[in-house]
Amino acid sequence: MVNVKEIGKDLIKKINDVRPPADDRACGKIISSGDGIIHISGLHGVKYNELLEIRGGYRALALNLEHDSVGAVLFSGEDKVGCGDFVYSTGETAHMRVGEELLGRIVDPLGQPLDGLAELTSTETRPVEFPAPAIMDRGKVNTPLQTGILAIDSMIPIGRGQRELIIGDRQTGKTAIAVDTILNQKDENVICIYVSIGQKASSLAKIVNTLRTAGALEYTSIVCSTADDPVPMQYLAPYSGCALAEYFMYRGKDVLIVYDDLSKHAVAYRTMSLLLNRPAGREAYPGDVFYLHSRLLERAAKLSEEKGGGSITAIPIVETLAGDISAYIPTNVISITDGQIYLESELFNSGVRPAVNVGLSVSRVGGSAQRASIRNISGQLRVNLAQYRELAIFMQFGSDLDAETQKMLSRGAKMTDTLKQRQYLNYSVRDMLVLLTVSQSDLVDKIPEKKIVAFNEGLLDYIRANHASLYGEIDIDKKLSEELKNKILSVAEEYINCSVGIEQSAPAAASGA
């Protein structure tokens, strides 16, 4: 039975614990309100980016400090706040709740839980806007961040502390790459933060489900602002996520943060700016839209050993329209980041998934962080693929090809097929070494063209089942020895010979060709 006295006691205790705000806070009056924007007279001492409180418990962010009024954007209570209401300054800028307990949780950009689980008890906070680490505090990017995706880890390697952009049209698998990368950090001791900016709640729910099922939520935190959240929340989300990432980085941990996506962030900021009557520039974005993203991405860093050696690897996502990477936001973000992974819908629709355009994708710093074994074996890959593509285009004009050219074309097609990878299927470094070794050897000529994907998956299973010791012999930080290479190739040959499926389909494929 409910004990009324107990409830009363609790209530009295709570009321006693209430600390009223100081009586002499600076105060202003709302003189106009609409579209989530309020203008306030008074409040002369207010700071830029200061959090304001409105009677009724609503909050706003001071963004326009003018001579005789202050412009602010409302976080909540758009339809409850009206002219004449008192607005109090809080004396502090927006803060994000931080702490270990945020792992596995979904929070809004101010650190309030949204997942209906236990209340957060952490009282530690970090300012949402924070200066990036200074030059001397930074170390060299020298540890790889394995995405588990062969095409990326072999040709566009990402290092811890790097900023690598994922860019492409809608429906090209941008988020899929980011989610796969998070899933691959399971045993890598990397904390992941997924920031959703203006995404559909349904797609976010899907991602959360995927992470939960894979057990990845334990080391992942989700900072969420969905498409129906007030614009200031969407604007704040990446900075909040970054504040949380910094908390871990300054404790010496490695963090991966995904901003999904920055084009919606720019749109949210444009909405705010236009409503605040700021002058519009190209594509109606305000003049400081570059600074909007540069100050965010500058906070990703690899700290020096003296500073604890932690890192934030940032993976921003930008959506292009009809493949136009020369639009305003894409060019801005491309120039800020240390490289980009360019996804193409044409590739995606022709079955190349992940749809990475290897020619247009680069990683400007990750090369030095790549594992020695992978770097050694994938050095030729990019060149070979480029040659194949050139040849493939040329081939469209003529049908009579000599045997040599035909062989090159078939090998190129097989190489491309090797880089295809199912979603949620991550390769370990050793898997990649095996696949790259086999796909660049003469052995591929024995495998029918359409069977490469199945062959690769089968081969890896075969090795795990029958030659587990082979993986133990591979030292991922050293170049593969010739001896080991031959060993891998002989195992692969063994698999080709014993794999019934391939032998059966081989004649069929040959007659078809």
Place this chain on the structure above:
Amino acid sequence: MKKADIVSAAVTLAMDVDAETRQKIEAFCKVRGAARVVYTIDKSILGGIVIQIGDDIYDGSLLSKIDTVRQSI
């Protein structure tokens, strides 16, 4: 911010107070730059006092205290 202009203080009370209290209030306002004091009686603040001098508001009303309690439980 220092105020060079002459400002008047708007004092809101829930009920009228005696002369001694008024003197105290006026002294408080004078120190903070108010040249004169305008009194209003407003029962809706329930009790206590609200003083507004320029942009500064000193809100010692019962209403705001109750508001704070309501928000935090």
